[in-house]
Amino acid sequence: MKRTIINLCLTAFFSVCLTGCSNDFLDLEPTDSLLEDEVFESYVTASSALIGVYDQLGSPVFEGLYNPIMGDIMGEDLMINSVDNWNWFVEVYQMNMLPNYSYVDNPWRAGYKLIYDTNKIIDNAAFIPDATAEEADRLEGEARVLRAYAMLRLARMYSPAYSKDPDAPSILLNTDSETTENAFERASLREVYAQIESDLLIAVNQLSEQGDKGFFDKRSARAVLARVYLDMQQWDKARDMAKLAYKGLSLMTIGQMYEGFHTRNAETIFAIAYTREDNNVYLSLPSFYWPVGGYSSMRANNDFVNIFSNADARKNFFLRIDEIDPDRHLIVKFGHNAQVGNAERISIRAAEMLLIEAECETELGNFTAAQDALYLVQRRSNPGVLKSVATGQELLEEVLLERRKELFGEGFRWYDIKRRQLPFVRTGDHWAVLSFMASDPDYYRLTFPIPQSEIDANEALDNSDQNTGY
């Protein structure tokens, strides 16, 4: 009997042991994320993945804050305050960068994450079972513009100017979502720009004009292309693209301009569509610019302020308020919309396209066309201004000066200096004084180092691949 009981127990025990549990018991999936295979099984999820790329674009360490701020403080017109600023961007303004700084690492990582996300969409869009051809084209086209936009930004930051040496090493080129090889050489600027151009040309064909300027469309793809050709000094192509990009748009009025650049308007070609609920709050452009409500640590150089004529409405973007800063000019170009950080970031607008047109026409010797385009921009801020009659180099300098006046704070100056190989001269009330010519060794400061983390992790790179000067 006892034996029987023991046997019974043993049998029961082993039956529990050996049958065990079904496989489901060991295959669990998260409730708050999707398996990657599922994303491109429907148009709805694939579209959400595209939305995610725009969100990545608007990251504060990329186009949301870092890139536009650094695009100006790596220049002569604006500066970051040295006090009451929690040390934000100080080393960038001092142009004293090291390869391990987060200002160097973060935009690089954020940019490539964006590129990876777009690669996934571009490689999979055509195979989404329930997407129509137009839907697939839209997904792929927008992803291509986003990829080109990010690559152009990275190429400008981390490599010397295309105009200086198109064969200089530039950024990494990965357009394949399947690759797992942890080794990417630095492609030449020529290869990188060819990739960007090709993406944009395909996208222009795939996309149509959209009403919602928070998303890339045919028009904004052309606008980005105009920037690309401008870098490449292909003046005629840049002009054509710029003209197509602003065609049919009107410039905002000076009244709209004073509203604080926080909401898209008639002139907008592309804006990062932050919403009241979804924005970077303190890590936003208005937080750093607007005198109250955020970091408010951007200041304008007094010499720059003095360039503006008193009749120029844009001169009112500068303010002196002793209680806030007894020493320097505050900037009231970028404002909050009722709440800290609530502001769309207008990234591409018609005035820039007009100025591209003016620059290209000058280079092409079509001075009248250049003067006309320049006048359209100038007249908005100063209705009484006389149309320029300058030609040649003089006209070119006028156009470039107008770019400074019109686009300051929008993140252009750094690349404009580099693109045109201009001398870098800080005068006035700058607290970190630097001056050098294109031929000086110090010109390396206008190119960021390749992040140390990249050199360390990437099997194809070592320290000898670092940019000169670092």
Next chain:
Amino acid sequence: MKRQLHCLLVFLFLGVSYLHAQSLTIEGHVKDDNGGALPGVNIVMEGGNQWAVTDMDGYYSIEVPDGNVKLVFSYIGMQTHVEAVNNRTLVDVVLTESFEELESVIVVAYGTSTKEAYTGAASVVENEVIENRPVSSFEKSLQGTTPGLMVSSSSGQPGASATVRIRGIGSLSASSAPLYVLDGIPMSGSVTDINPNDIESVTVLKDAAASSLYGSRAANGVILINTKTGKAGSTRISLTSQLGVSERISDGYALMNSTQFYEHTWMGLYNQALINGASNDDARAYAHANVREFVGYNPFGVENPLDTNGKLISGTQVLTNTDWRDQVYKTGITQNVNLNVSGGSDLTKVFMSLGYFRDSGITLGSDFTRLTNKINVSHKINHFLEVGLNTHLSYSKTNAPPSGSGGANPVRSAEVINAASPVYNEFGEFEWGNKAVFDFNPVGLAELDKYRYETKRAVVNAFFNFKLSPSFNFRTTAGIDNSLNSGLNYYNPEHGNGAGVNGRTTTSNTDNLGWNISNILTYSKRRDRSYFEVLLGQEALGQDFALLSAGVTDFAVPNHPELVWGAKPEQPASFVSSWNMVSYLSQIKFDYDDRYFLSTSARADGSSRFGRNNKYGLFYSFGLGWQITREQWMPELAWLNNAKLRLSYGTSGNNNIGNYASLGLYGSGANYGGYPGLTPIQLANEDLSWEKIQSFNAGFELHLFSRLNASFEFYNRNSDGLLFAKPLSAGLGFGSVLTNLGAMRNTGFEAALNYTLFDSETSVSTLGFNISGNTNEILELTTERIPTGTKLLEVGGSIYQFYMREWAGVNPENGRPMWYVNAESDDRDTTTLPDTAYEDPLGSGKMVTSAYRDAERKRLGTALPKVFGGLNYSYQYKNLEIAMYAFYSLGGKVYNNDYATNMHDGTQPGSNLAVDALDAWTPNNRYTDVPRYSINNMDESNQMSSRFIEDASYLRLKNISVSYHFPDKWTSALHLSSFKAFLSAENLFTLTNYKGFDPEIAINGTTSNTIPGTRVVTIGLKLDL
């Protein structure tokens, strides 16, 4: 699951129809020395299968084939007795107590073992060490008690748990924390919920023979927590009450006062102007004009307090001189009250406790309160079935301001706000304008902001034990471990983090549910000279972690943090994260002649955490013990009482790899323009599996001169397939991917000596010493070298090896910083000297540079100590007891981030400085280690370098306690069975050269403005009814 429940029910009803038929019936009564009846005594016929158990009154009845057999009477805590029947039918027996055997039983994996027969490396820490220590969590009391066990409390936040590592760091990036097992069931939540006074003993399982039975969770060792149980006999009620004060563990390095800081800032401005090419006079004027702006406040009564050289004009009144440390730190009060009830009969035993612990903290806004209740019950239903229930209930409430480098960290604020900044303005309101952390006055925020956390915990473990026969035992255990945590952070609308959004509250509620079912069948057989035991078992467990969080901004009513008061809701979140495991385990033990002890175990674990291609892992171990002194050929030596050799080898795993780490995932929340978005968050790795550890251990135990106990252990732990976030090129989209590609080795030795100084009727004194040394070496990595911030991971190096530029001092000519070029270092491939290199003017003979980027990084020692251990001393004379525990750690390095922040050389102009910074280079102070001070300094002198690496060796008197038992005649007059008064002090003094508050910092050797440790002195009373 269902199946297991059915199985359980079958067992429950089995016992009812238990029958047996034999020829001769023997009856009798079993009692102890004092004449008390002994229920539950095992009676076995020698050499047969017949057995019986005494009933509640100690009577038994057994049927045997004839009258010439022998009966074996055994009972835990009693000496086993063999009685020949000699044809009697009435056999009464008296069992005598066996203190020795009782003492040597230790709780081990899935059961108990005698110390003698145990083949693994394990240490037991008894309750005397853990009880009545003024610490919130028991693991802090373990520091220095056990060799090989490293305990490091990196924060003085009350209620925070310590980092515990057994035998080095076993993992590169997965958690190296040990597995905690509470009363036989692995824990799923924090150990700080446990009341240390409920603990009877703690067993630390160190090698594979000891821990391998826990399989894929055992790689970093196992800590078994065994709580108190009731004891048969009269009910005992004891009340302990303890009250103490705590303060910051040390003063730390001195910070500048307001005058020093004001003068120093003036000098920085003056130097800045000179560096920018100004004349002396212009530089003076510039400094005078700007000093107030950079300091933030003029702490003096006059408009121009400084003379032309930037020194305070003598006689000037100082109006503001805030010691921000005094503002942020306070004296804490520690209270600890425990009520225990213990008792029962031999059939039913009960232990019940209520505990209250409160530590008001030494930092503004930080405190911890815990209420605990423990009930352990066991009941023998009949001679073969025993059931029991261990429950733990607790509630704790913590206020904990954030740590880290944010403005809201009060500890950081105390260090960086300069002394010229007042706490209150002239109207007695908080002043918010300091230049270091603008708008973050820590005193104000402590009043206005809230960081409140609550935990409710219930652990319920039930067991059913079926004694099927003397040889077979079956045990089913089922346990639930549930923690409900809620957290509320409130930023006030006016100042600090909440100002921009007019106040913000974020709340989160988590529900962490762990469950566990195990069925263990054991067969054991003792013959004349041998003992054989087989264990077979099955276990299933899982854990579900659910989170719900929400937040609002825009508060209309101040000081009301609940969500309802905010006007604008933010994105809420919820998810459940789960993992499951199913396991099969077995163990075989064989002892021969009390001389040779063999054990072997195997366990298979299948886990949902592992990748599709690697679902199951197998882990095994072998152990051997040899009692050398029991050998015939060993001469009987008077001085050698005992010698035992142990060897073990085995494997185990580490499954702390995250719940879904093998899957390629897109995450939610990447919303844009009002549309919901998805974004890739993780790369897939279907091969992902547990980390494997192979460990070898050799141990030698000695008992000499009847006074000295010594044990020595040598081990080698090879971990392989280490989970490692392999850094990736940005071109692959992610910073890293999880791989199983690392390998690491920990080799080390441990020694523990315990010496009885004297042991007489009236006095006992013992002295103990232990030492542990561990060498950590990385054997394999995905990439040859991986620099990670302050460290370098590389093959052949230690996990926490510092790697940075080497500080060479200050150039006496110009006050600029110098670093050794170290051109021969492998940081850069070339060995050519940079243009900025020059010969060291301080005469080291090496080349230096003042351009930070031109210096190459170098290996600069490791954060892990070379050796560490403990010293303990106890002395008992009549009713007085003194016990001391000391801990030492030698050879570990620290990168002192906090000190670097206070030596910023002008890069953070408004932030306070250490007094050491007064020694900054000037043309009149050329030979110094502190570079020139200039506002917005661009020399990069405070960049990460060996300038801020320190030796963190220390010796600390961890605890000293003095207790006095009042004489029995006094206590009996008060109708008490015992009455004790005691004093217990934690961290009384520390011997160290380290500059910061506390050399006991995060295990990776970098400081991050955490709350320093505390020094606590308590007095207490213990009454036994």
